[in-house]
Amino acid sequence: MPTFLDSTDTDFEARFAALLTMKREDSPDVDDAVAAIIADVRKRGDAAVCELTSKYDRLDLKPETMRVTAAEVEAAAAQVLPEDHAALELAAARIRAYHERQMPEDAQWTDETGATLGWRWGPVDAAGLYVPGGLASYPSSVLMNAIPARVAGVGRLVMCVPTPDNILNPLVLLAAQISGVTEIYRIGGAQAIAAMAYGTDTIAPVDKITGPGNAFVAAAKRRVFGRVGIDMIAGPSEILVIADGDNDPDWIAVDLLSQAEHDESAQSILITDDAAFGQAVVKAVDARLKTLERAHIAGPSWRDFGAVVTVRDLNEAAILSNRVAPEHLELAVADPDTLATKITHAGAIFLGQWTPEAIGDYIGGPNHVLPTARSARFSSGLSVMDFVKRTTMARMTPESLRAIGPSAVRLATSESLEAHGLSVQSRLDKLNR
Amino acid sequence: MPTFLDSTDTDFEARFAALLTMKREDSPDVDDAVAAIIADVRKRGDAAVCELTSKYDRLDLKPETMRVTAAEVEAAAAQVLPEDHAALELAAARIRAYHERQMPEDAQWTDETGATLGWRWGPVDAAGLYVPGGLASYPSSVLMNAIPARVAGVGRLVMCVPTPDNILNPLVLLAAQISGVTEIYRIGGAQAIAAMAYGTDTIAPVDKITGPGNAFVAAAKRRVFGRVGIDMIAGPSEILVIADGDNDPDWIAVDLLSQAEHDESAQSILITDDAAFGQAVVKAVDARLKTLERAHIAGPSWRDFGAVVTVRDLNEAAILSNRVAPEHLELAVADPDTLATKITHAGAIFLGQWTPEAIGDYIGGPNHVLPTARSARFSSGLSVMDFVKRTTMARMTPESLRAIGPSAVRLATSESLEAHGLSVQSRLDKLNR
Numbered sequence: 016m017p018t019f020l021d022s023t024d025t026d027f028e029a030r031f032a033a034l035l036t037m038k039r040e041d042s043p044d045v046d047d048a049v050a051a052i053i054a055d056v057r058k059r060g061d062a063a064v065c066e067l068t069s070k071y072d073r074l075d076l077k078p079e080t081m082r083v084t085a086a087e088v089e090a091a092a093a094q095v096l097p098e099d100h101a102a103l104e105l106a107a108a109r110i111r112a113y114h115e116r117q118m119p120e121d122a123q124w125t126d127e128t129g130a131t132l133g134w135r136w137g138p139v140d141a142a143g144l145y146v147p148g149g150l151a152s153y154p155s156s157v158l159m160n161a162i163p164a165r166v167a168g169v170g171r172l173v174m175c176v177p178t179p180d181n182i183l184n185p186l187v188l189l190a191a192q193i194s195g196v197t198e199i200y201r202i203g204g205a206q207a208i209a210a211m212a213y214g215t216d217t218i219a220p221v222d223k224i225t226g227p228g229n230a231f232v233a234a235a236k237r238r239v240f241g242r243v244g245i246d247m248i249a250g251p252s253e254i255l256v257i258a259d260g261d262n263d264p265d266w267i268a269v270d271l272l273s274q275a276e277h278d279e280s281a282q283s284i285l286i287t288d289d290a291a292f293g294q295a296v297v298k299a300v301d302a303r304l305k306t307l308e309r310a311h312i313a314g315p316s317w318r319d320f321g322a323v324v325t326v327r328d329l330n331e332a333a334i335l336s337n338r339v340a341p342e343h344l345e346l347a348v349a350d351p352d353t354l355a356t357k358i359t360h361a362g363a364i365f366l367g368q369w370t371p372e373a374i375g376d377y378i379g380g381p382n383h384v385l386p387t388a389r390s391a392r393f394s395s396g397l398s399v400m401d402f403v404k405r406t407t408m409a410r411m412t413p414e415s416l417r418a419i420g421p422s423a424v425r426l427a428t429s430e431s432l433e434a435h436g437l438s439v440q441s442r443l444d445k446l447n448r
Numbered sequence: 449m450p451t452f453l454d455s456t457d458t459d460f461e462a463r464f465a466a467l468l469t470m471k472r473e474d475s476p477d478v479d480d481a482v483a484a485i486i487a488d489v490r491k492r493g494d495a496a497v498c499e500l501t502s503k504y505d506r507l508d509l510k511p512e513t514m515r516v517t518a519a520e521v522e523a524a525a526a527q528v529l530p531e532d533h534a535a536l537e538l539a540a541a542r543i544r545a546y547h548e549r550q551m552p553e554d555a556q557w558t559d560e561t562g563a564t565l566g567w568r569w570g571p572v573d574a575a576g577l578y579v580p581g582g583l584a585s586y587p588s589s590v591l592m593n594a595i596p597a598r599v600a601g602v603g604r605l606v607m608c609v610p611t612p613d614n615i616l617n618p619l620v621l622l623a624a625q626i627s628g629v630t631e632i633y634r635i636g637g638a639q640a641i642a643a644m645a646y647g648t649d650t651i652a653p654v655d656k657i658t659g660p661g662n663a664f665v666a667a668a669k670r671r672v673f674g675r676v677g678i679d680m681i682a683g684p685s686e687i688l689v690i691a692d693g694d695n696d697p698d699w700i701a702v703d704l705l706s707q708a709e710h711d712e713s714a715q716s717i718l719i720t721d722d723a724a725f726g727q728a729v730v731k732a733v734d735a736r737l738k739t740l741e742r743a744h745i746a747g748p749s750w751r752d753f754g755a756v757v758t759v760r761d762l763n764e765a766a767i768l769s770n771r772v773a774p775e776h777l778e779l780a781v782a783d784p785d786t787l788a789t790k791i792t793h794a795g796a797i798f799l800g801q802w803t804p805e806a807i808g809d810y811i812g813g814p815n816h817v818l819p820t821a822r823s824a825r826f827s828s829g830l831s832v833m834d835f836v837k838r839t840t841m842a843r844m845t846p847e848s849l850r851a852i853g854p855s856a857v858r859l860a861t862s863e864s865l866e867a868h869g870l871s872v873q874s875r876l877d878k879l880n881r
Contacts, residue, residue: 099862102855113565116557118864122549131799132546132813137792139826153863182562186862222826241681244826248674266874272867296514308866358839359570366564366843371871377856380565381840393572393655393677395838405828406791407814410784410799411807419542422535423810429532429619430586433741434705438804441699 017297017321018443019288022331031324034336035338035389039280039320040250048330049205049234051389058211061217063364067206071123072148073181076201078217082198083199084182088192106378107158107193114166118400123408128415136170136403139244141219144196144210146187154190155376158385159397160225160246161194167402172196173211173221177203178405203228208235212243223402225384246397250387251280255341255374256360257332259348260289262368266437268299268344273404275316282320283341286332290325309381333357340391343372362391363407413446450730450754455764463755466641468822472685472713472753477665482638482667488825489642494650495551496512500639502842504579505612509634511650516616516632521625524618534621539811540591540626546813547599550832556841561848565656569836571601572677576644576653577629578659578669579620581610587623588809592816592830593613593658593679594627606644606654607757612638641668645676656835658817679830683820687805689773689792691729691766692781695801698775701732703778706806709742716755717772719765730756734816745792773824776805802833846879 020030055063061078068076086272092100094276113126122131142164146157157174163174174191176184180199189201200218202210208228216219224236236245254274258267258281271283300317304310326332329348336344348354351366358364362385363373384397412421420439427436453463488496493513501509516593525533556566575597579590599606607624609617611634633651635643641661647653657669658679669678687707691700704716720726733750737743737771759765762781769777773793781787784799791797795818800804809816817830844853853872860869 085703100859102858102862105852105855109559112559114838116555117567119552126542126545126813130812132815134550140792155859155863190703220562236510241821241823244823263874263878266871268868269871269874273865273871276865288569303867303870305877308864309606313867341755355841359573360837360840363840363842366841369843369846369849369875370844371863371875373860373868373871374849375842376841376855376868378852379563379842379844379860380559380783381567382840385840388674390470390674391839393837396840398838400833401564404819404824404826405831406794406824407796407808407818407829408788408799409803409808409812409814411803411812416807419538419811420807422538423807425532425535426588426810427806430533430588432706432709432806434702434709434736434746435806435809437736438699438702438706438806441696441702442678442804444804445696 017317017323018325021325029336029384034322035304037320039282041235045230046234048367049238051229052205053209053235053238056206056215057213060215062218064202064206064210066141067204068202071204072177074178074181074201081200081217083188083200083201087183088188091183091188091249092192094142095189103154103158103186103190103193106155107162109378109380110158110162114163114399117164119400119403122395128418129412130415131410132408134405134407136405139222140405141171141173141221141225142169142402143175143221144230145207145224145232146174146176147232148179152184152187154184154186155383156227157187157190158194160198163382163397163399164402165195167399170404171198172214173198173200173218175200175202175207175211177201205231205235208232208239212239223395225283225401246384246401247304247386247394249384251282252277253282253342253387254345254440255284255286255336255339255343256347257286257329257336257347257354258292259287259329260292261349262292262347264292264299265303266296266368266371267296267347270342270371271296271300271317271321272307272313273371274343275313275321276307277312279312279315280320281316283317284322284324284341286324286326286335288326288328288332288408293325295399297312329354330357336361338398340389342385342391343375345370345372362393362396416442417446450750450756451754457500464768466754470632470682470753472715475666478663479667482664482671485638486642486668486671489648490646493648495650496711497635497639503634504637505610507611507614507634514633514635514650518619520616521621521632524616524865525623525625525748527618528622528681533622536587536591536619536626538625539588540574540820542813543591543595544599547596547832552598552833552836554736561851562845563848565841565845567838567840569838571836572584572638572655574604574606574654575602575835576608576654578640578661578665579607579609579655580661580665581612583611585617585620587617587619589660590620590623590814591627594624595627596815596830596832597835598628600832604631604654606631606633606651608633608635608644610634610640610642626727638664638668641665641672645672650802658830660781661819679834680819680823680827681815682817685710686715686775686820687778688717688719688769688772688776689767689778689780690719690762690787691725691763693725694782695780696724697725697732699801699804700780702756703804704729704733704750705736705740705746706744706804708754709740711746712745712752714749716750717755717757717774719757719759719768721759721761721765726756726758758823762787763790769794773822775806775820775824777820778803780806793817793824795829796878844875849875850879
């Protein structure tokens with residue numbers, strides 16, 4: 016049974032707070048193992064990567080067979096059904112169009128002292144994309160990670176995907192081809208993250224690593240952070256649906272299940288101002304769970320972490336949603352635009368009953384890599400911004416230095432940083448001579 | 449003696465690579481101690497914070513005396529010399545003006561299917577600013593961290609500054625007042641980071657923590673990352689100066705020393721196309737070190753980590769600088785704008801001989817919190833962007849769902865995510881009925 020809450024109950028605040036702090040993830044502590052793997056790859060490079068791949072993926076590689084060849088990519092792409100190929104192309108085009116609008120602009124201006132100020136954006140030189148193998152090998156994730164990098168102007172885009180027992184996913188390779196990945200290696204786990212961060216003889220190092228992965232990959236990304244940039248450590252998926260009574264309960268049920276089916280630790284929450292509707296959705300969920308292929312995952316997620324919250328009105332729903340700061344927020348209400356203005360924290364908002372969250376997972380255009388575990392309070396989904404960095408620029412004229420330099424000298428002196436002051440004062444002295 | 453390199457030497461590549469990978473920081477491993485402090489603050493809240501403050505700062509606090517009162521801030525501000533006050537105000541105004549231009553814009557558009565797409569930016573609710581006590585208590589850092597937060601629209605801005613032996617720095621309090629800090633607590637170390645991340649009875653939790661600190665603070669920030677956002681873990685300061693022979697060697701010498709005086713682990717590098725000028729700068733550095741107040745810090749930094757690199761031409765200088773990806777880059781050359789176009793990785797660029805880096809530390813306008821340790825390859829300095837986050841928006845119409853929904857269903861099916869497909873298909877079924 017999911018959790019049932021009613022905002023008019025006397026113990027509501029305590030129970031809602033408990034829902035917020037519910038511990039859903041119980042990831043194994045693999046940090047020591049990962050530290051050893053990274054150290055091994057740093058020391059022995061390709062040899063370590065090949066040995067670890069043999070051990071974990073039952074795949075014997077040599078340095079010269081680590082890379083997936085262009086012919087292999089072509090052969091895989093040719094296996095994909097035309098309808099699937101077309102769907103991937105449409106998704107890629109829409110994601111590209113959305114992300115092209117995100118490119119930040121350079122700026123330059125002259126201030127009242129004559130100083131020229133501004134900044135410039137530029138792409139990272141090389142990005143690495145991790146794609147999990149096996150069940151969670153999603154072509155849509157390839158598009159969502161690779162396309163923003165290419166739009167940002169990243170020249171070298173490396174993808175690592177483990178191929179246990181040498182099984183390649185044709186859709187993943189096609190997605191890589193469509194989205195402009197430049198190198199693909201059939202390696203995975205912490206060894207792949209280490210190889211991308213530190214480089215080996217075969218794999219040149221990258222500057223930024225993104226993409227989802229298991230506990231080993233997450234721990235490795237944490238460890239190489241600083242050496243390279245990373246995107247985020249994603250937690251289990253979440254959806255919060257705010258729905259009024261004027262919805263088809265089955266639509267909302269499958270929307271809730273669409274995140275629950277990702278992971279037993281996923282969380283699906285319905286907030287409604289119509290208690291009877293909430294009950295109808297619960298019934299519809301139960302009905303769908305009878306036949307759903309992934310009921311063995313979605314069922315436990317719904318039972319352990321699902322929740323149905325009845326509220327007095329939609330304003331209260333917005334306030335509670337902001338406390339959750341959900342990864343995905345559906346506003347299945349008559350006037351979603353007005354309700355959206357009250358939302359301050361959410362990774363992505365899906366407005367109106369014709370916008371199921373799953374549209375955003377594949378083809379809407381916005382990125383599906385979004386902040387989980389309440390981190391939408393302070394962070395954003397993946398975007399072009401993750402693959403660019405800003406260089407600030409300043410150019411003083413003698414006049415502008417004369418205008419503001421003395422204040423810099425005062426502040427340097429107050430901080431007892433004499434050389435800071437001297438570097439300004441020595442120039443002022445020349446001007447005053 | 450600093451390192452001397454010449455790009456025409458046969459062993460240049462190996463020696464330059466060694467300069468790049470030189471290990472400068474040797475921070476003590478305080479991670480276990482920090483983990484214990486955080487756990488204690490989470491468990492016992494204010495009581496733990498007060499006990500730790502007594503232990504580390506020799507200051508006995510009660511929960512009701514942790515916060516610096518408005519009267520104390522006023523009294524401290526009144527002690528500041530009018531000239532220093534004016535310099536801080538000028539710096540704040542210039543930093544504010546620069547950062548106001550960084551506010552990112554919301555976007556919304558309708559695509560060819562009739563779907564409305566876009567995104568919206570919003571500030572974090574509460575930010576926490578850490579300010580070190582003692583020697584490294586810099587009012588300029590208060591401005592550089594607090595002003596971007598306020599420009600971003602952050603409502604609640606908390607500052608923690610340890611006051612060992614109960615000594616408050618009046619300039620730091622004045623800087624906090626000028627830049628709009630809303631709460632100040634006289635606590636520091638890992639206990640302050642834990643209090644801001646998890647909250648206590650006295651200190652409500654924040655969503656994002658920024659600011660420099662010692663090894664305890666850095667380890668604590670790493671540990672609370674995920675619970676809250678953090679800015680970056682800053683390493684020792686760095687400056688790279690590209691100078692042609694047409695410069696005053698003493699100006700360049702004090703510029704190099706202005707970063708060397710921060711920290712024995714700081715690194716100052718000169719790249720020049722004029723070997724004789726390089727020698728003249730070295731002489732000028734030695735002369736300045738004879739009298740510099742902080743020669744005991746700047747001297748070891750210059751000796752152990754300083755470098756003078758002679759190159760064939762400025763194009764080569766740019767290529768080497770990009771490999772360094774310096775935090776601060778001065779272009780003291782005749783045509784700095786042209787040289788700047790060749791720079792791909794740098795935290796901040798200071799153009800021309802009238803723009804000493806120290807101007808940027810205080811009053812230029814750009815932020816002085818910048819990526820160190822080659823991380824300018826993939827990250828940016830502190831900005832308004834650190835205090836806002838993006839929510840993506842999508843709204844389908846029945847027509848747009850009919851246009852792109854079938855492709856989403858195909859992709860969901862190919863990823864074996866049935867509920868994802870159902871949430872789109874159930875709506876398409878209604879449309880097709």
